[in-house]
Amino acid sequence: xxxxxxxxxxxxxxxxxxxxxxxxxxxxxxxxxxxxxxxxxxxxxxxxxxxxxxxxxxxxxxxxxxxxxxxxxxxxxxxxxxxxxxxxxxxxxxxxxxxxxxxxxxxxxxxxxxxxxxxxxxxxxxxxxxxxxxxxxxxxxxxxxxxxxxxxxxxxxxxxxxxxxxxxxxxxxxxxxxxxxxxxxxxxxxxxxxxxxxxxxxxxxxxxxxxxxxxxxxxxxxxxxxxxxxxxxxxxxxxxxxxxxxxxxxxxxxxxxxxxxxxxxxxxxxxxxxxxxxxxxxxxxxxxxxxxxxxxxxxxxxxxxxxxxxxxxxxxxxxxxxxxxxxxxxxxxxxxxxxxxxxxxxxxxxxxxxxxxxxxxxxxxxxxxxxxxxxxx
Numbered sequence: 001x002x003x004x005x006x007x008x009x010x011x012x013x014x015x016x017x018x019x020x021x022x023x024x025x026x027x028x029x030x031x032x033x034x035x036x037x038x039x040x041x042x043x044x045x046x047x048x049x050x051x052x053x054x055x056x057x058x059x060x061x062x063x064x065x066x067x068x069x070x071x072x073x074x075x076x077x078x079x080x081x082x083x084x085x086x087x088x089x090x091x092x093x094x095x096x097x098x099x100x101x102x103x104x105x106x107x108x109x110x111x112x113x114x115x116x117x118x119x120x121x122x123x124x125x126x127x128x129x130x131x132x133x134x135x136x137x138x139x140x141x142x143x144x145x146x147x148x149x150x151x152x153x154x155x156x157x158x159x160x161x162x163x164x165x166x167x168x169x170x171x172x173x174x175x176x177x178x179x180x181x182x183x184x185x186x187x188x189x190x191x192x193x194x195x196x197x198x199x200x201x202x203x204x205x206x207x208x209x210x211x212x213x214x215x216x217x218x219x220x221x222x223x224x225x226x227x228x229x230x231x232x233x234x235x236x237x238x239x240x241x242x243x244x245x246x247x248x249x250x251x252x253x254x255x256x257x258x259x260x261x262x263x264x265x266x267x268x269x270x271x272x273x274x275x276x277x278x279x280x281x282x283x284x285x286x287x288x289x290x291x292x293x294x295x296x297x298x299x300x301x302x303x304x305x306x307x308x309x310x311x312x313x314x315x316x317x318x319x320x321x322x323x324x325x326x327x328x329x330x331x332x333x334x335x336x337x338x339x340x341x342x343x344x345x346x347x348x349x350x351x352x353x354x355x356x357x358x359x360x361x362x363x364x365x366x367x368x369x370x371x372x373x374x375x376x377x
Contacts, residue, residue, distance in 0.1 A: 072336075103219070114223050123152050125186050255366045273312070284360070
């Protein structure tokens with residue numbers, strides 16, 4: 001009879017003994033937005049015209065929901081298509097064609113910047129993690145980028161679909177775990193979401209109107225590498241220490257996409273802020289406890305700003321350890337909710353302000369799941 005394997009050792013989120021793993025580090029980070037900047041007032045008036053022109057009932061129902069544009073805490077966001085594009089009903093093929101064109105361009109721009117900032121070229125990259133949930137690409141976005149930049153044909157690829165807003169944190173986590181398995185070989189993280197393309201011309205459901213008031217488009221790229229003998233002195237690259245996630249049972253209907261004949265229809269539960277208040281802190285505390293940490297060990301938080309109500313809920317959940325939520329609010333104000341890349345915009349802003357110390361990166365996404373990552377800036 002075969003012996004029973006010994007599974008008693010302590011492991012990190014990636015499944016390797018903590019004592020033998022090199023530290024994964026963030027060598028660079030870059031963000032990119034598409035060319036069309038949309039003022040929130042212009043977005044509201046366009047939505048009013050689009051819905052109001054279809055029937056008197058739709059016009060009345062829109063006016064009932066219109067305050068969400070004012071209450072969203074957003075002043076501007078960016079779109080991969082001009083505002084007039086949304087005035088015409090679109091088929092799913094039209095939406096996805098727009099997604100591929102813009103996603104390719106944004107990822108190339110972000111990737112070039114991230115590689116330049118890391119003083120690397122495409123041929124230095126050993127693997128690519130590509131995260132997106134707002135369009136379909138087969139061959140995947142990473143393969144498409146390999147046709148635009150001179151990566152090695154042996155570059156390993158991991159396309160990830162379906163993480164939604166959690167994709168920024170969990171994409172970094174997947175890259176960090178991969179980098180730890182091949183020290184000294186950089187991993188490129190690509191994150192792009194074109195949420196605005198999901199706008200549905202004839203859908204006055206509350207979720208569609210809320211999404212219209214919230215969604216923006218954007219992308220980010222990062223280079224992660226694990227080195228057995230890294231520079232740990234002043235100016236060292238931020239360290240990605242530990243990561244994890246928590247998926248609550250019976251919550252598949254909280255957030256995600258529903259497939260309709262004209263494309264993806266957004267699923268937003270009105271219970272997201274209340275679920276954040278009641279469930280986020282216990283999950284975060286349990287994650288930290290597994291790694292011998294607690295909130296007193298942190299200089300701040302780097303959170304995905306799903307919306308003003310979610311930020312308010314996070315402020316209550318993490319109080320008094322809320323330094324960093326102001327940066328989340330600012331990113332939401334200037335860019336809207338870009339889904340997965342948004343938390344990386346917050347991280348970029350935090351670093352750009354010269355903030356240092358240990359931070360907890362968090363986000364919520366379809367599943368319904370929370371993602372966690374401890375980063376030392």
